Amino acid sequence: MCVYPCTPLCPPVPSSCYPSMMAALWTLFWALSVCLLGCAGLTPPQAHNLPPSVGSNSSSSSGGGGLHVDAPMALRVFSLDYHHVQAPFEIVLWIMLASLAKLGFHWSGRVPAVVPESCVLIMVGLLVGGVIYGVRHSAPPTLSADSFFLFLLPPIVLDAGYFLPGRLFFENLGTILWYAVLGTFWNVLGIGLSLYGVCLLAPSSLGDISLLHCLLFSSLIAAVDPVAVLSVFQEMQVNDQLHILVFGESLLNDAVTVVLYKLFESFLRLPSVSGLDVLLGMCRVVVVGLGGLFLGLFFGLVAALTSRFTSRAQVIAPLFVFLYSYLSYLTSEMLHLSGITAIVTCAVTMKQYVEANVSERSNTSIQYFLKMWSSVSETLIFIFLGVSTIQDVHMWSWPFVCSTLLLCLFWRTTGVLLLTSVVNKLRRNAVTFRDQFIIAYGGLRGAICFSLVFLIDDFPKKKLFITTTIVVILFTVFVQGMTIKPLVELLDVKRKKKALPTVSEEIHTRLIDHLMAGMEDVVGYWGQHFWKDKFEQFNKKYLRRFLIREDQQAHSILRVYQELERRGQRGDAEASSVVDPRPPSRPLLPEEMDSIRRILSRNLQNFNKKQTRAYSRHSLHQDVATNRARKPLHRHQSVGGRYTCNTTAPQEDDERLSDSLRGRAGLSRSHTVCTRSSRRTLSDSLASTESQTQSQPENPKPEGVDQTSSDQQHPVEKTPKKQLSFNLENENQQ
Amino acid sequence: MGSSSSSLSHIPDGQQLMGETGFSAAHLLRLHERFELLDKDSRGHLRPEDFEEIRELTENPVGGRIIGAFFPPEKETLDFPSFVRILAHFRPTGKNRSRDRTQPEPANSRTGKLKFAFKLYDQDRDGKISRDELLQVLRAMLGLQVTEEQLQSIAERAIQEADLNSDGAISFDEFKKSLEKVDIEHKMSIRFLK
Numbered sequence: 001m002c003v004y005p006c007t008p009l010c011p012p013v014p015s016s017c018y019p020s021m022m023a024a025l026w027t028l029f030w031a032l033s034v035c036l037l038g039c040a041g042l043t044p045p046q047a048h049n050l051p052p053s054v055g056s057n058s059s060s061s062s063g064g065g066g067l068h069v070d071a072p073m074a075l076r077v078f079s080l081d082y083h084h085v086q087a088p089f090e091i092v093l094w095i096m097l098a099s100l101a102k103l104g105f106h107w108s109g110r111v112p113a114v115v116p117e118s119c120v121l122i123m124v125g126l127l128v129g130g131v132i133y134g135v136r137h138s139a140p141p142t143l144s145a146d147s148f149f150l151f152l153l154p155p156i157v158l159d160a161g162y163f164l165p166g167r168l169f170f171e172n173l174g175t176i177l178w179y180a181v182l183g184t185f186w187n188v189l190g191i192g193l194s195l196y197g198v199c200l201l202a203p204s205s206l207g208d209i210s211l212l213h214c215l216l217f218s219s220l221i222a223a224v225d226p227v228a229v230l231s232v233f234q235e236m237q238v239n240d241q242l243h244i245l246v247f248g249e250s251l252l253n254d255a256v257t258v259v260l261y262k263l264f265e266s267f268l269r270l271p272s273v274s275g276l277d278v279l280l281g282m283c284r285v286v287v288v289g290l291g292g293l294f295l296g297l298f299f300g301l302v303a304a305l306t307s308r309f310t311s312r313a314q315v316i317a318p319l320f321v322f323l324y325s326y327l328s329y330l331t332s333e334m335l336h337l338s339g340i341t342a343i344v345t346c347a348v349t350m351k352q353y354v355e356a357n358v359s360e361r362s363n364t365s366i367q368y369f370l371k372m373w374s375s376v377s378e379t380l381i382f383i384f385l386g387v388s389t390i391q392d393v394h395m396w397s398w399p400f401v402c403s404t405l406l407l408c409l410f411w412r413t414t415g416v417l418l419l420t421s422v423v424n425k426l427r428r429n430a431v432t433f434r435d436q437f438i439i440a441y442g443g444l445r446g447a448i449c450f451s452l453v454f455l456i457d458d459f460p461k462k463k464l465f466i467t468t469t470i471v472v473i474l475f476t477v478f479v480q481g482m483t484i485k486p487l488v489e490l491l492d493v494k495r496k497k498k499a500l501p502t503v504s505e506e507i508h509t510r511l512i513d514h515l516m517a518g519m520e521d522v523v524g525y526w527g528q529h530f531w532k533d534k535f536e537q538f539n540k541k542y543l544r545r546f547l548i549r550e551d552q553q554a555h556s557i558l559r560v561y562q563e564l565e566r567r568g569q570r571g572d573a574e575a576s577s578v579v580d581p582r583p584p585s586r587p588l589l590p591e592e593m594d595s596i597r598r599i600l601s602r603n604l605q606n607f608n609k610k611q612t613r614a615y616s617r618h619s620l621h622q623d624v625a626t627n628r629a630r631k632p633l634h635r636h637q638s639v640g641g642r643y644t645c646n647t648t649a650p651q652e653d654d655e656r657l658s659d660s661l662r663g664r665a666g667l668s669r670s671h672t673v674c675t676r677s678s679r680r681t682l683s684d685s686l687a688s689t690e691s692q693t694q695s696q697p698e699n700p701k702p703e704g705v706d707q708t709s710s711d712q713q714h715p716v717e718k719t720p721k722k723q724l725s726f727n728l729e730n731e732n733q734q
Numbered sequence: 735m736g737s738s739s740s741s742l743s744h745i746p747d748g749q750q751l752m753g754e755t756g757f758s759a760a761h762l763l764r765l766h767e768r769f770e771l772l773d774k775d776s777r778g779h780l781r782p783e784d785f786e787e788i789r790e791l792t793e794n795p796v797g798g799r800i801i802g803a804f805f806p807p808e809k810e811t812l813d814f815p816s817f818v819r820i821l822a823h824f825r826p827t828g829k830n831r832s833r834d835r836t837q838p839e840p841a842n843s844r845t846g847k848l849k850f851a852f853k854l855y856d857q858d859r860d861g862k863i864s865r866d867e868l869l870q871v872l873r874a875m876l877g878l879q880v881t882e883e884q885l886q887s888i889a890e891r892a893i894q895e896a897d898l899n900s901d902g903a904i905s906f907d908e909f910k911k912s913l914e915k916v917d918i919e920h921k922m923s924i925r926f927l928k
Contacts, residue, residue, distance in 0.1 A: 504892040
């Protein structure tokens with residue numbers, strides 16, 4: 001049973017071939033594992049990290065290491081040269097294994113409902129690692145910290161940042177920062193100091209762990225990992241606010257954790273630590289966080305500017321998104337700033353401009369690639385977590401491990417309770433006790449802790465730290481990850497409401513925003529609305545003019561309306577009458593009301609069938625903020641492509657498609673309304689049509705209520721110029 | 735600036751206002767300070783021109799309507815109690831307080847807040863938002879970005895969505911219903927007024 005709603009894309013599988021598909025998948029899976037073992041067996045057992053060094057060439061001159069082919073006596077018909085392809089081959093096999101495991105997970109009946117995906121992947125990793133260990137009698141390949149931080153982590157964080165629900169995030173930003181910065185400090189200091197106390201209490205076994213070591217350890221163990229948290233919250237539907245709090249906090253506490261870690265590490269290397277060093281350390285935290293932020297902003301704006309000019313080479317537009325984000329990450333890592341903050345800021349900044357600038361297909365490509373890469377990364381990370389657990393470097397100490405586990409939970413809980421009691425006085429929407437429980441309990445640790453622990457300079461108890469870290473990670477992911485869902489159900493967390501704004505909601509909400517800004521001016525209070533309005537003004541006057549192509553700068557209410565028009569044309573096949581909108585209060589003709597009702601009921605039916613999620617790691621749900629139902633509408637307009645997601649009757653789409661292809665006469669409204677210039681080719685105009693329905697991320701598209709002919713069907717005889725005025729040469733005129 | 739009890743005496747009917755609107759003494763004082771700040775000529779009451787001095791308000795698309803909401807059609811002056819009564823609409827809603835059914839609905843309840851927003855649309859106070867009134871608001875908010883036809887269409891669609899009894903206008907109940915999914919208590923509250 002799929003946990004995720006099966007899109008209409010996947011053909012319904014008759015239950016009879018279900019077992020055979022399962023069998024096929026499992027066979028493939030085991031075949032692959034055997035392949036991996038074969039490779040493991042082929043290579044001489046040296047502990048190598050990913051990516052392994054490329055095998056030596058089979059050139060005759062340098063003898064040395066590696067196999068090389070002897071000069072053949074006769075011509076070989078068939079030969080095997082594994083070392084030539086060893087590195088990419090192994091990488092591909094690992095990725096393939098990870099992905100097949102993931103597929104298997106989703107096909108495996110009731111397992112997804114009970115066990116979160118991360119657990120299954122770790123178990124698979126454990127299995128594979130165990131088998132490799134058994135075959136080779138040495139440690140299986142581990143995840144090097146470099147490859148984790150440079151290759152595996154950025155896609156995940158980029159994906160998280162790109163699909164961040166902007167408005168919700170910024171509305172809760174204060175609280176998120178409060179939890180992230182202060183909460184992490186609280187956790188680090190609390191755990192570190194109490195662990196040191198524990199070490200003092202057991203001087204025989206733990207005597208040589210100094211305070212600084214404890215602090216170092218606590219700084220890495222306190223890190224709530226975005227990867228692990230997301231993969232668990234994925235499978236529960238919790239309300240938006242809670243989701244964004246946990247998600248935002250886990251994303252932002254990176255700046256604090258990594259910096260604290262590096263700080264303590266450098267303290268350890270210093271002969272002695274003075275008060276001045278501590279002060280400098282504090283400054284460093286601030287610099288790192290803000291530096292990452294500004295770097296991300298810079299790259300985001302440059303990316304937005306670049307995307308403005310991609311209209312003539314649309315195919316490479318997605319590439320810029322990835323390049324600039326990755327560049328921002330690498331640059332900040334180079335400068336020892338917070339890479340995660342940089343990449344998240346970059347993604348958030350460039351998103352609205354890029355989405356307005358590039359074509360619909362490029363947008364889709366960007367989103368799909370992001371999802372794909374982050375999925376692969378995440379899967380690989382968890383598998384390697386499992387594999388790397390199997391090694392001979394373990395050192396066990398009951399008091400240390402158990403106290404770490406307990407202290408982690410304890411300090412997190414007290415931290416959350418304390419912080420929330422303060423923050424609730426300032427928030428309008430209080431964080432309820434149930435939410436607090438989820439935040440505290442959902443503090444899963446993941447691969448970041450794991451990589452950081454390997455980076456510690458060698459000292460006698462390093463193995464103990466590694467073991468403890470692994471235990472904590474496994475405990476939080478397995479125990480907390482598996483029990484959080486039943487606990488959530490038990491506590492009856494406020495489920496997300498399936499709200500989709502309509503045009504009137506949009507209008508009224510906008511009015512209320514303006515009203516509140518005005519009221520705050522009257523009262524003299526610089527509240528949230530004040531800053532939001534100021535930013536919107538700045539955005540409109542400068543940023544959007546500069547960063548978005550001229551023909552794309554439509555207002556959000558307009559976009560919503562364009563969107564609805566587009567959907568309305570699906571119902572237009574039935575509506576026949578053309579209505580002049582001018583007379584103010586003209587009652588609707590009966591057939592119009594009928595078609596309205598039919599469309600309403602059909603759309604409402606569609607609406608109920610979908611599950612809404614704010615952010616979905618594994619699939620591009622239609623209600624990811626800016627994508628709501630935009631794609632299928634345009635799919636059927638684009639030449640050759642046709643999806644049936646969210647559309648009502650495919651026959652109508654066909655009609656519409658053939659209509660639009662036949663000629664401009666009797667054109668669907670989208671063409672008349674939005675096409676800027678008639679001199680473009682059909683595909684171009686289709687692309688521009690599609691791209692003009694992008695909305696700002698803060699204003700999710702409405703759905704459901706639809707409109708028909710009573711709402712202006714522009715009579716065909718209108719000149720293109722008139723129709724263009726829909727996109728007004730807006731700010732250029734102001 | 736002095737203890738609250740002594741300064742409260744500056745405000746006429748301070749206690750009564752507190753009871754009526756639910757503001758605390760500290761808040762009332764703060765509002766009084768603001769009132770006096772706006773009242774540049776120290777007349778003891780405000781006039782529309784005083785509001786127009788607030789620069790951001792004049793740039794606000796619905797700024798004129800907000801000012802109009804403070805001054806009912808007959809009156810040209812605004813004294814402090816009326817000022818406070820209007821601002822009471824934006825007090826955050828307390829939750830689960832058992833309300834005496836005989837008392838009138840407090841100004842900062844969801845209905846009270848929505849009524850205030852409704853009045854912004856309904857300039858002629860006939861209890862309905864007609865298409866023209868909606869159009870005026872849309873025009874103010876969307877400015878020069880949209881043609882007249884598109885404005886008409888948007889207004890038409892909005893009315894169609896909300897208009898349940900098909901009289902071509904939106905009554906208060908329909909307005910309330912169309913906003914039932916929006917968290918009004920959260921949106922229409924000014925934080926420090928608690």
